[in-house]
Amino acid sequence: MDVDSILGAIFSFDNYGELLVLVQNSLWAGAILGLLGGLVGTFVMKRDLAFAVHGISELSFAGAAFALLVGADVVFGSLIGSVAAALLLGLMGVRARDKNSIIGVIMPFGLGLGILFLSLYQGRAANKFGLLTGQIVSVDTVQLQVLAGTAVAVIAVLLAIWRPLNFASLDAEVAEARGVPVRTLGVVFMVLLGVSVALSIQVVGALLVLALLITPAAAAMRVTSSPVATVVLSVVFAVTATVGGILLALGGRIPISPYVTTLSFLIYVVCRVVGSLRLRQGANGRVLKASLQP
C-alpha cells in the first residue's frame, strides 16, 4: 500500500454531498452522544471514575458479545452488561482504593468473557469488530429514536440531581452533613453512567469509550475552573469530536472511532498546553485589594 492509497482510505471527499444525506441519522446520533458524554463526563472527572468507566465498558462489551452470540439485541446486551457493572461498583466500591481494585478484577474478567463469546460467534466478522471499535455508519430512524429517547431520560435525571450530585462529588462529608443523600446519589449516578457507556459504545466501541466520557471533560477542566464553563466546554468538545469525526470519516474506508478519538485527543492536548501556559503566568483570578477599593 502506498501513501496515496492510505490517505485515500483515510480521507476521501468524493460524492461528499450525497454521502452527507445518507449519514444524517449518524450525525444526529453523534451529536446526541457528544452532548451526553460531555455532561456525564464532568461528573466522571469530579468523582474520579475514569478507571470505572473503563471497567464498565469492558463488561458492557461482554454483554454485547453475548447478545450477538445468542442472537439477541446487541444494544440491549451491552446495556445489561454496563448497568450491572455500574451497579456493582456503585454498591460495593465505597472507598476509592477498594473501588479501583474491584475494577481491576472485573475488567479482565469482562474482556475475557467478551472474547470467549466472540470466538464462539459464527456470524459476520464486521459485527465482532464493531463492538470493540464502533459502528454508527448506518443508524436507522428507529435506532436513532431509541438512542435519543434514552439519552433524554439520562440527561433529565442528571439535571434533576445536578446540584446535590455536584455537592456530593466535591465534598461528600459536608454534603452528607447537610442531609444530601450521598450514597443514593452515588448509586443513581452509576446507573446513569452505565447507560451512557452502553450508548457510547455504539459509536466509538468498547475500547474507546474513554474518548467520549473522559477526554472532553478532562480537557475542559484544564482550561477553566468555573463549573458552568466546564460543562459548556466539555459538551462542545465532545460534540465536536463525534460530529467532526463522522464528517471526516465519511469518504474513507476506516471505522469512525479513530477520527473521533484523534479529534478528542487533539482538543485535550491544546487545552493542556493552554492551561499550563496560563498556570506559568500565575494569573489565577486573584484580584488585589487595591483594585477592589473604589
Next chain:
Amino acid sequence: MKSVVSLSGASLKFGQRTLWEDLDLDIRPGEFFAVLGPNGSGKTSFLKVLLGLQKLHAGQAILGGRPVERGSRLIGYIPQQKSFPADTPMRARDIVGLGVDGHRWGLRLSAAKTNRRIDELLEVVGATEYAKVPVGQLSGGEQQRLRVAQALATDPQVLLCDEPLLSLDLHHQQAVSALINKQCREQDSAVVFVTHEINPVIDYVDRVLYLAGGRFKVGTPEDVMTTEVLSDLYESNVEVIRANGRIVVVGLPDATTHHHTHDHELAREVA
C-alpha cells in the same frame, strides 16, 4: 427556651474502649458550646453523633426535635481541616455556593440572587479578593475561611465546627471566632465548637464539655477549667492558671498532644 440539641444517657464505645458514658446534655439556640479534650478523646466522634453518622452505643440524640438522621438541613458543618485537591474544578465562590444551594434539587435558576448571597458571604470572611481563584490553589487558611462561609450560608440552627481555627493565623483566628459568635448571638444558632484550645474563644463560650480519659465534665468555663476538675478528669496533678483573661493548663499527662496556651500553639506552628 427549648433545646435544639439534646443527648440523654448517651454512651459511645469502640470495642472495649469507652469514650464517654451517660452523657445528658441540652444545648439551647444561641448558645456557644465548646467541646474540649486531648486528641483521641472523642470530640470529632461527638460531632459525628449529632450528624447522625455515628451510632450511639446507648442513649438517644435529638436534633431539632427529632432523633438524629444522616445529616440535616438545620445543620451547618465545618469539618476538621482537610484541604481540597490541587485540581479541584471549582473556584472559591463555587465552594461557598455549595453551602447556599448545593443541597437543593435541579439546576440553579435564580443565579442573580444566589450570586448576591455568595458575594455577601465572601465579604464576611474576607475572601472577596480570591473569589475566582481555583480552590486548589489557595492556602489552607484561605480554604478554611471558605468553609466557614459555606457553613454560615443558610443561617443554620445548629453550627457544628470541628477545630475550625486550625491553620489560621492569629488575626484570622480572632476574625473567624468573632464571626461564629456573631452567628450565634444574632441569628440564634446553637454553636458546637470543637477545639483543643479554648483561649481564642474564651470570651464567647457559654458552656464547656471537657472530654478526657473516657470521662467528661459539663459546665461553664469557670466551673470546668479548674485545677480540681481537670486533675480529677486526667487522674493526675494538673494545674490551671488564669492570667489576663486566659487559661493556661500546666502539667498535662500527654503534653505533646494537648496545649492550652497560645504560646505553645504558636511555637508548634512555627516548628
